Amino acid sequence: MKRIRCPKCENYLTFDETKYSEGQSLVFVCEHCKKQFSIRLGKTKMKAPQKEERPDEGEFKTALGSITVIENVFGFKQVLPLQEGDNVIGRRQAGAPIEVPIETSDMSMDRRHCILNVRRNKQGEVIYTLRDAPSLTGTFLNNEILGDKDRVRIEDGAIVTIGATTFILRAAEPSAE
Secondary structure (H helix, E strand, C coil): CEEEECCCCCCEEEECHHHCCCCCEEEEECCCCCCEEEEECCCCCCCCCCCCCCCCHHHHCCCCCEEEECCECCECCEEEECCCEEEEEEECCCCCCCCEEECCCCCCCCCCCEEEEEEECCCCCEEEEEEECCCCCCEEECCEECCCCCCEEECCCCEEEECCEEEEEECCCCCCC
16 A cells, blocks of 8 residues: 555545556546645655665675664665775765765755774774764664764674664674685
8 A cells, every 4th residue: 555645635545556557647636635636656765775786785794894774764775885995974965975875855864974994903803983974963873872972882783873874883804814
């Protein structure tokens, strides 16, 4: 079932989208305000993940790690690789130069929300440090908000929430040297 909102009274209506084909125009009459409006069924603006575009977490285990964005009402599951240095994480927008763009419609996530620094220590271990960019809604690590000046070292499996979106750090596997 798909929910749509009446443009006049913002009351929700539901219908079974499987009974209609893509590109078809549908006309509705709101039960609440009696306004008539139409919609056209089309592809969702959030394109479905493709194997080439959204690789599995395992593909980045030998690199510097990745973040796994949890699927929610704003978007699908995404696995995004990390690079050495500062990884600016935020909402994807054309022309916004960020290293880890999350494809989402979550407007509570800033375009530059948080920064995940990835570096190697003298022993060759990969170290992850999280900080807020600063953002309007804050960055949460395991449900604890980070202060403006906080720099927190995080490990594999750390749960970070930015806006209404959550991601999990998947650290790189230690190199067998």
